[in-house]
Amino acid sequence: MTLFINPIFWGIAISVYLLLLMRFPGRLIFRFGLFNLIALTILLGWKISLGALGFVLLTWSAINLITSLKNKSSSASRSLATLGFFLFLFFLFLLHKFNLANSEFSAQLKQTAPWLPAEILLPFFVTLSFSYIFVRCIDLAHSCIWKNAPLVDPISLMGYLVPFHMLVAGPVNIYDEHMRANERPSSAMTPVRVLLVINEITTGLFYKFVLAEGIRIYFYGLNGNISVTGWFDSLILVVYVFFDFAGYSRIARGLGLFYGIPTPVNFNAPFLATSVTDFWTRWHMSMGQFVRRNLFTPIQLQLVRRVGVKWAATASIVTMAISFSFVGLWHRMSWTWFLWGVAMGALMAVEKFVQTFLITKKWDRSGIAKIAIDSLGRVYVLLLIILSAYFVANEVFPI
């Protein structure tokens, strides 16, 4: 699917901005949700758009039911409904992930579960990049069910769960922020702001279509696919993915700034990271924040409550491994990615101990020692990322 070099996409993107400028009744997130639905219909066709609306309505009804049970009924029925919702969501996610990992999955599913409309469902998930919708649903459920955030109407929810400008590669937006989106997209658009937003979008286009595509065409040819057979390929892949992903993210961010719809920053100079922990606060930042919000902090709290503060460090290692194994499986449902996640979690746990050691020795403060440690850290992170890309590359870019 061509999106960001498609003139129709940019026509729609500008139209959505102009429509948001007009003072139609309703909150900004409702109006954005409505225009987003129209944009999706033009871009992807009415069937996909209707399917997406159906999914959003289903999610909205489930969350609405669970939150209303909280007010009236017993906690058992609420827990049951919550479990049912998460199982259903996870089932759809598994279908999508198995489909991405195995080209024969659709045919296999037709044989084992003929009652499931696999030929409609699986391409639908691929078109909408369901992995992103899945994590947004978790964020929504966490906010509404456990943090008592109000549930917005289904049209506004459509703008949060399936935003047309974040369709291809996220970022993972935050429900609490989306819900509180203020009403200043048009009125605060000064010439300076417009120029900066255009700069953000053109930088994204430059990253994706000039730098990333330039790298791909130079090394693998105009119609060539990326393949990793050696360490140098792995290095090229890391640089390519950075410009590709950061490019998409910046275009989405620029459009989000135009509309006044919260669209998180996704990259912050990741190759300057001095540790793996630091790297994951700079690379795909919105995913890192999602994991911290919805997995790491709640699991860590629960574990420490059960085992006591004395075991907090051990609990932190376990939580880190659980959280990052989720990140691994989110990329691809495979053992390689699972082990990748566990290894990343374990590395970060080790880094915590090293950091504590450096602090006790006061090496983290003094000038020369700090410069040396930071420089070594940057080399270590780069080598480690190249190494990890080498092991997982073939699952994303089959040779």
Next chain:
Amino acid sequence: MNEERLLPTLKNKARFTFWETTALLTWILVKLTLLASMINKGAVEFIYAGF
């Protein structure tokens, strides 16, 4: 690599000077020209991995 580091002062300004505006517009134009040249060469929107 990260343009935001090069533009921290511009981001907090309410107004741009003539030279700041010219520089930013030129940079935008350079990016768009290079983009057009890549598309003319046949660059496509290569999506490497479905998520």
